[in-house]
Amino acid sequence: MLIVAGVALAATVLGLVSYTATKPSGPSGPGSAAVAEVSADPEAGVYAELEKYARRDASDGLALGRADAPVVLIEYADFKCGYCGKFARDTEPALVEKYVQDGTLRIEWRNFPIFGEESEAVARASWAAGQQGRFWQFHKEAYAEGAKEKGFGKERLAALAKAAGVPDLARFAEDSEGAAAREAVRKDQEQGYELGASSTPSFLVNGRPIAGAQSLETFTEAIEAAREAAEGSRMPAKGGEEETGAAGKAGASR
Known part of the structure; x- marks a missing residue:
């Protein structure tokens, strides 16, 4: 019951802020300052129950970084x-360089297609690319400047896969239309709706909801707070007993 209550509360938070956070807001860029605020208190705005949404599966082709990283950023997004x-072009690379490469951060992608058939098709294609170890290369090509304006029809998806270095394009095409791809995308999408995400991108950082393509500083503050909380949970408790907590320091590979 506590887990359900925590999820419901987070769903309310994301549902209320997702439009405000993703709509244009003038010269300062996307998002609302109120939504973007992250408290210096590592516990503020965090729903511990939501940390369970991190899969931490070392074989997950749609994840980047160590499975035992102390901080997990889950991104619910649509390629359209x-x-x-x-976020993919301006913010994520900096997070990868600063936190993924030193083992602090793991990024887990969730396909959350909300813009129709092409969104569904490119989501399945990204999953198919991931089955051949080329998800993040496909992700980069699909989010390149001007890519979405060219659409995501079958020929275009094949071209993106080729540019991403997917080795077996015939398998890619078959996997993209297969039942496994549809089920994987459906599972991610249902999880996003369960959390109350109604627009993209939406994020969880160790159970802290963040809506919208917020500034690099917002994500940095959230990651630092999550790392501090994870490290604090591993410090010896009174009496010399060691508390249990999130996984500790580890290296990362792209």
């Missing part, structure tokens, strides 16, 4: 979403 592309 302009602000998702902005």
